[in-house]
Amino acid sequence: DPLYGIQTILRAGAENLTEKQRARLTAAIEADPAHDEVFVAWQCAQQLRSAYHQKDLAAGRRIAERVVETFHTCPIPEIARLGRTLRRWRSAFVAYFTTGRANNxxxxxxxxxxxxxxxxxxxxxxxxxxxxxxxxxxxxxxx
Known part of the structure; x- marks a missing residue:
């Protein structure tokens, strides 16, 4: 299975991937149309990660709000479930960006x-x- 060989790549942040890793990711996704769901899920994960990696809290909050508004409509069941959970926990999720990155x-x-x-x-x-x-x-x- 091509996806087995890129598990580590899928766990990494997009900003940390080398060109060789990007090529392996593309080849694995293009190997089977069923892998498109994995790629969409990876893109969603990257979008969620990017909210926490923004230097500006306002930019991170905008990304977090966009995640809350869009993930629940994703056709991939796991992402849609995450989106529904984030919608239920919206105030706690977005509070991270309004409290100066405070957490427990x-x-x-x-x-x-x-x-x-x-x-x-x-x-x-x-x-x-x-x-x-x-x-x-x-x-x-x-x-």
């Missing part, structure tokens, strides 16, 4: 660390010791 990534990372250590600390009976363990695990204390 740090909070989620700390929460993941705490959840891991919570599972490992099943035997703690002393609430104070458990709290200290969580602070130590999440970087709130230094040993």
């Amino acid at each position: 990534g740090g909070t989620e990372a700390v929460n993941g660390i705490i959840e891991l250590h919570r599972r490992l600390a099943r035997g703690y009976r002393n609430r104070h010791n458990y709290r200290l363990r969580m602070l130590l695990a999440a970087g709130g204390l230094t040993p």
Whole structure:
């Protein structure tokens, strides 16, 4: 299958592809008309990526708004489903561009660390010791 050979290319950003990679991508897509859906999906992914890579937040917001308005009409079911999800989460999705690129990534990372250590600390009976363990695990204390 020609698509198997270009998996890495399909995961890369279009701006990072070399001419050789672009030629391999074109050859794989043209090998079978059924691969057109893969190419459309890749273009949609590139469009979504471009919203986050814009230097100007207003330009990123315009791209994000266009994505929200168009993806749900795509004939590819997976892209249409993504478009419907983005429409439901429009305010949260577009908020990234109105809050100065703020997100809750740090909070989620700390929460993941705490959840891991919570599972490992099943035997703690002393609430104070458990709290200290969580602070130590999440970087709130230094040993």
